[in-house]
Amino acid sequence: MAxxxxxxxxxxxxxxxxxxxxxxxGPERLMAAELADEIEFLTARARSVGSSRANLTLKExxxxxxxxxxxxxACSDLNPSQRELADFLSLDxxxxxxxxDELERRDAVTREADPRxxxxxxIVATPExxxxxxxxxxxxxxxxxxxxxxxxxxxxxxxxxxxxRIAFEAAD
Numbered sequence: 001m002a003x004x005x006x007x008x009x010x011x012x013x014x015x016x017x018x019x020x021x022x023x024x025x026g027p028e029r030l031m032a033a034e035l036a037d038e039i040e041f042l043t044a045r046a047r048s049v050g051s052s053r054a055n056l057t058l059k060e061x062x063x064x065x066x067x068x069x070x071x072x073x074a075c076s077d078l079n080p081s082q083r084e085l086a087d088f089l090s091l092d093x094x095x096x097x098x099x100x101d102e103l104e105r106r107d108a109v110t111r112e113a114d115p116r117x118x119x120x121x122x123i124v125a126t127p128e129x130x131x132x133x134x135x136x137x138x139x140x141x142x143x144x145x146x147x148x149x150x151x152x153x154x155x156x157x158x159x160x161x162x163x164x165r166i167a168f169e170a171a172d
Contacts, residue, residue, distance in 0.1 A: 043166075050147045057143040061136055062106075066091070068136050070099045070123065074109045075133045079122040081114050108132050 035041050051065045058068055069089055073080050082100065086093045100123055103109040108129030114120040125133065148156050 046147075050144070053147055054140055054143040057139045058136060061132065061139065063132075063136055066095070067099050067102055068133075068140060070096065071103055071108055071125065071129060071133050071136065074103070074123045074125040075130055079112075079114075079124060081117075081120045081122050082111075083120065085123065103129065106132070 030036065054068070055064050058064060063071070066089070070085060073085060073088070080088070082093060082096050085091075085100075086096045089096070091099075100109060100111065104111065106128070107126055109123050109125055111121040112124050114122045148159075151159065
């Protein structure tokens, strides 16, 4: 598929696009739509495909991408607060509470007083949490390898750089 380089709508009718895609059926037939070249759609679809694959892989550990993300940050030794987790993961604080509660029930994390602000709690990984994270990390890397298998190492590096710029440098 050729990548459209402008934000201009494609010329031609939907009928012409369908004829150009002749034998395709099902979702593949829709690749002729303008939507298939829109960056917001493509990033959302790539996220959905990647998250679904990672969730399927993490299922054997009874984790999902969101709980894995909290566990990963708890294992980072950065001692994130619940508020920092919510902001960094772009989740509602109530979602973070539920994720931390789940991990706490599994003896994977603990809540400890934040030395920077006693009204706040930091999330710290337990030894069990670190063991679980190591297993989950390996599974997530396998899922990532599957999702990005069509990209070279250089393309993966470029993708990671561009996504970091979008996700963090452009964040308000």
